[in-house]
Amino acid sequence: MRRLRSPQNTTPVDGPSFHSTQTSDQTQRQPSWRASLAVRGMTCGSCANTITHNLEQNSGWKVNVNLLANEATVEYHGAKEDVSRVVGAIQDLGYEAVLDQVVRVDETREDELLDQSRTVEIRIDGFRCGFCPARVIGALESCPQGDVEVLTEPTLAQPIVKIRYTPDAPRFTIRHILAAVERADEKFAAHLYKPPSLEERSKQVAARHQRDLLNRLILTAIITIPTFVVGIIYMTSVPEDDPGRIWLMAPWRVGIGRAQFILLALSTPVFFWPAAIFHKRAIKGIAVMWRRSSETPLLKRFYRFGSMDLLISLGTGVAYLSSCAQMITAAVDRPKHVDESSFYFDTVVFLTLFLLLGRLIESYSKSRAGDAVESLAKLRPTTAILVDAGDGAQARDAIVPVGHLEINDRVRIPHGASPPCDGVIAQGETKFDESSLTGESRLIKKFPGDPVYSGTVNKDSPILVRITGVAGHSMLDKIVRIVREGQTNRAPVEKIADRLTAYFVPIITLIAIVTWVVWLALGLTGAAPGHFLEGESSGSWVAFSLRFAISVFVVACPCGLALAAPTAIFVGGGLAAKHGILxxxxxxxxxxxxxxxxxxxxxxxxxxTGGEPKVIDSMFELDHSRVFAGQRDTFLAALRVIEESSSHPIAKAIVSFCNSQTDHSSQLLQVSVSNVEELPGKGLKAIATYASNETPDVRRGINMAVGNEALMADLKAVIRADIVTTLQTWKSAAKSIALVAIQTNNLDNDNNPCDSGSSLISKAGSVTNISSTPAPNDWKIAAAFSTADPxxxxxxxxxxxxxxxxxxxxxxxxxxxxxxxxxxxxxxxxxxxxxxxxxxxxxxxxxxxxxxxxxxxxxxxxxxxxxxxxxxxxxxxxxxxxxxxxxxxxxxxxxxxxxxxxxxxxxxxxxxxxxxxxxxxxxxxxxxxxxxxxxxxxxxxxxxxxxxxxxxxxxxxxxxxxxxxxxxSDNLGTMVTLLDLSRAVLRRIKFNFAWAIVYNLIAVPVAAGCFYPIVVKGGTAGASHDGGGTGMGMGEETRVRLEPEWAALAMAASSISVVLSSLALRSRWWGVGFRARKVGAQAS
Incomplete structure (x- = not known):
């Protein structure tokens, strides 16, 4: 039978009032949707903040951006099709957004869970004409074993059909449906289609981003070789009388040497393609903020803008454009000679090389932060040995994909294999290694009826397992899902990084401008020593000061601040999963x-242990009253039926005890229970109706109560004094107490005797002596049980x-x-x-x-x-x-x-x-x-x-x-591991923050030239020789200065070091990595 589900409910409803009410409800409350997207191009916390800030300007949008996972989740109100606005808003900022799914926030799948239905997508290869989709639908209609509901019909362009069915293994399974589709045409090949998950899409996006960075890096590296030869070797290391250097340095056009034209030709393709990845995002980010529809306040646009891409773009852009401007000026003024230090074409190439190299290494390092969880996901087998009982006693085995399994299917798990899905052992005994899930290395003995889990390993004899959960719903899937969701929850300490990175770019931009202005003013006014320029013309002060500004733009790095917490949390979540903690x-x-x-x-x-406690001690007081006197089996039968109404472990223990003490099958014919009332935290009350041995034709009703001492205190139950000492002894031995009290409904007062040694149970559970005879029909203790839970x-x-x-x-x-x-x-x-x-x-x-x-x-x-x-x-x-x-x-x-x-x-x-x-x-x-x-x-x-x-x-x-x-794991030792790991993760977050802050506090002043007047004996790379230069050579006297090229390398190293610091938590090195203490059973 075929049923097509329309996208909207079109059931007609009579009466005009319905439509008006419906319209009013839609106006008052629009549906909420959650869109999950994979985002490409995020490199730092400023990128995530930019996306979050711009998207949250839309009314009612809630945004959560995961920098490490390259994911974003957006909740919005309105129509489902409005998700295109979400994708467009992200793309307008210069990032690639790939939509994974859109679901209703309030959507529930309870109906599907109740009827055990399953929704799958089937891809059919072999479509040749427009009639092929109809053949598939006809095949689904003709399935004799069960009802198939078609949710989405296949087309020639999209040969994927989405169906819903209720499996009934082995009579009706997905295997029967696939076979029916393939029988429709000999050219058809049907298989389950699983759309890429958000994690898979994110990994694909990250992989494309890494390939793009690698291609840009390769081109830049190739161009760097001749740039290094011309701009560094010939201009600084080759003797001045060398013919090659003379030819390169000699003015060729408008007073500019051939070397600068060569460097212009080399740097131009680098600036407009490899470095364009920074320019595009920087320009788009500024353009979106200043567009007419932007809701960002005007003042806020001046002190909260940009990302790391903007700083890099400014650094390379100032270097390239200022050099081009110097050439244009020379073409207009036509001087006889232009100072070579006024050009930064080689700086553009080296900057781009180091920046791309740093981004690529950082991208690979960040992708490794979630490897622990990825390794868990890889534990799932892809195929299973399906045992299909055939005619007679023999069974046929077939290897099938895991997705073809259904609940109640039986699979064979040989030695060394992992169950394809969660299930229970149907036949055989074995031992399992569950360390992948619980973190415990000891083998777990398994018997028929015991559960087994996908991802664990059978270390002993082959067994048969009955499937209880299909692929995607196993314990392993649940672990991966919970860990993934947990990694998106931000730590409160991350708010510090958000506040710092929000204003980082404007502050650095201001510092760079002030650096350029101050150095230029110091030079032009003569406040700076003239030997800084070694007698060059005063016009060189512009280039001299500009070099400091470029270094400030490039060296400043908010990436370390943004990555400090999420990388540590990602690694910590993976380590926790390895130790059996979600x-x-x-x-x-x-x-x-x-x-x-x-x-x-x-x-x-x-x-x-919390397993199934057992009744250790029992005491009966039935003979002190005509109630149940001589009818111990009847009493136990009534008690058994009452306790079966409870799911409490002690109740189950009493039921088991009653079963072992009497032939309950015969007594159930004489005992019935009604008006069962459960009292939370105390016990049960009920009316038991039974026939006595003396008058089997007369059925008597007795009020019974089963529970703890608090319930007996509420009932003012009478307890014999000689039982008190026994109860105290039981409790002192760490045993739990269960008491049974009875109250007759139709007995005379003399049938309820109470001697002077009787007592009442108080509210506190203690015993209070009484001297007077209790009122008739008082509750009396009829039995007491002790149960032990080791x-x-x-x-x-x-x-x-x-x-x-x-x-x-x-x-x-x-x-x-x-x-x-x-x-x-x-x-x-x-x-x-x-x-x-x-x-x-x-x-x-x-x-x-x-x-x-x-x-x-x-x-x-x-x-x-x-x-x-x-x-x-x-x-x-x-x-x-x-x-x-x-x-x-x-x-x-x-x-x-x-x-x-x-x-x-x-x-x-x-x-x-x-x-x-x-x-x-x-x-x-x-x-x-x-x-x-x-x-x-x-x-x-x-x-x-x-x-x-x-x-x-x-x-x-x-x-x-x-x-x-x-x-x-049930082992409480993981609680100690949890606390130790939490402290280790927070310590690493604080260390990462401290390192990122200290780096910027030191690197920015050095790049700005605050320590340039200091002379260091014996030159080092990265410090410049007197007279400016490139800072790449060695000299007898050098000044403390960070050249733009080395500033770029330092910036890349800072963010990489933060990621590596977090990854170091996985190492076994003392003081660096996390090592769990062996506590309790773990130590063995």
Missing amino acids: VKGGGEAFEKASRVDCVVFDKTGTLT VRPEAPTVIHALREGGIDVWMLSGDNVTTARAVASQVGIPESNVIAGVLPTEKHERISWLQSTLKVASRHQRHARSESCSRPLWCWVFGRRGKAKSPEQELEEGERGRRNGERQLEEKAGRTNSADGDITHQGASRRATIAMVGDGINDAAALNTADVGVAVGSGSDVAIASAGFVLI
């Missing part, structure tokens, strides 16, 4: 993580490493206080740093409380308290200053302060009227930066509230979506 928050997450002072761990699933083996080592590094560690748990503190003691967290009994809705409140009360001590206090390496470098400061306190005193005061702070929090929530105490923090310099580590849905709000949210990869999708970092 950086979703990008530069901002790195910056915050580098300042973390306190890490708060969730207990279940984070500090503990502590992660690496947790104690990780906690110790964090505390040794000066980071305070807290635990936040919904479990009871005794169990939480028992777990804390096992992993090394002080009892004063345990917050237990917290409901899921309260976790983010506790994080906010820590943020508002926990302070970082002053530097003096940190130094005074760092005598013991096991104690944090920062601390809580309670009360007034005085003599040093013992650890026991500090622990006691810390506990008191924590309780007071919790009371304040409870008062704000309206739960208590206590107003005792307050926490004071003397000497605190700033509030602490809090990191939250969790894995469950109930941690999502806390992860959002914390300064740094870290989700454990095995956790829920909600938790992962709320976090700035995701630990793919």
